[in-house]
Amino acid sequence: MLLDVKGVTRMFGPKAAVDNVSFTVAKSGFIGVIGRSGAGKSTFLRMMNRLTDATSGTIHFDGRDILSLTGRHMRDWQSQCAMIFQQFNLVPRMDVVSNVVHGTLAHRSTLSTMFGFWPDDDILKALAILDRLGIAEQASKRAEALSGGQQQRVAIARALMQDPKVILADEPIASLDPMNAQVVMDTLRRIHDEDNRMVIANLHTLDTARRYCDRVIGMRDGRIVFDGTPDQLTTGVARDIYGADASFSEYATSTSIDALGTKRDDAYAREMLA
Numbered sequence: 001m002l003l004d005v006k007g008v009t010r011m012f013g014p015k016a017a018v019d020n021v022s023f024t025v026a027k028s029g030f031i032g033v034i035g036r037s038g039a040g041k042s043t044f045l046r047m048m049n050r051l052t053d054a055t056s057g058t059i060h061f062d063g064r065d066i067l068s069l070t071g072r073h074m075r076d077w078q079s080q081c082a083m084i085f086q087q088f089n090l091v092p093r094m095d096v097v098s099n100v101v102h103g104t105l106a107h108r109s110t111l112s113t114m115f116g117f118w119p120d121d122d123i124l125k126a127l128a129i130l131d132r133l134g135i136a137e138q139a140s141k142r143a144e145a146l147s148g149g150q151q152q153r154v155a156i157a158r159a160l161m162q163d164p165k166v167i168l169a170d171e172p173i174a175s176l177d178p179m180n181a182q183v184v185m186d187t188l189r190r191i192h193d194e195d196n197r198m199v200i201a202n203l204h205t206l207d208t209a210r211r212y213c214d215r216v217i218g219m220r221d222g223r224i225v226f227d228g229t230p231d232q233l234t235t236g237v238a239r240d241i242y243g244a245d246a247s248f249s250e251y252a253t254s255t256s257i258d259a260l261g262t263k264r265d266d267a268y269a270r271e272m273l274a
């Protein structure tokens, strides 16, 4: 089993933000987590990355007990498990290449980091990744000069500098217009397809989850209420996940990415779930 999540709970005071969550993933896939605001999606990702401690439960990745790692072992895991955020989290006034090289910070001395001395090899690697993501020509610009979609691709490039096994994306397209959202989702999907890195993305829109994911997990009030393939994600199921009544409209949870292209094949999804 590649990923084995058992009974993971996170309490904030008396409230369970994540409540006894369990699921397994047999092989690397592109997994979407959906649910209304406050369902526990971010808290779960943050526990996987060890930004937040779990109250109870276990997470094993490739046999390793993630929640009990400490010190250097925890930092090693964090670099193998890169996070991407809605707000990109770049240094706005710093140029794009430096932002990307920042992805190797965990391995750098404080002095070289403070003075921005990046080894040539790191710069070349950063440029190659930017080129792969189609934004090499932006390398010398300040991050703040780029469009939102370009900035998110820089954030993805920074994540790739760590050569992660897993990419955790917390609402990666929530701040983007449909065109940029599509470019960013296409990029994440391509990274999964070409490198076989696992992607777990919190998504707030159904059309994106259906189109890009092999498997979709629906959360409601901290619990998993759906776990299946995109084609099993019917309007009725979605209504249950979002805790909505019969007046629920899918339109309310759409980025309209689907209008820009065609839907994915679900064969891989079924294989992964088997």
Ligand SMILES: Nc1ncnc2c1ncn2[C@@H]1O[C@H](COP(=O)(O)OP(=O)(O)OP(=O)(O)O)[C@@H](O)[C@H]1O
Binding pocket: 012, 016, 017, 018, 035, 036, 037, 038, 039, 040, 041, 042, 043, 044
């Ligand atoms: N640091 C915290 N202190 C107290 N409560 C928190 C904290 N972080 C999250 N919560 C609560 O835990 C619950 C789950 O929040 P979480 O951010 O994981 O949900 P989400 O599904 O990611 O929603 P959103 O998309 O709005 O971020 C919410 O009720 C939230 O208020």
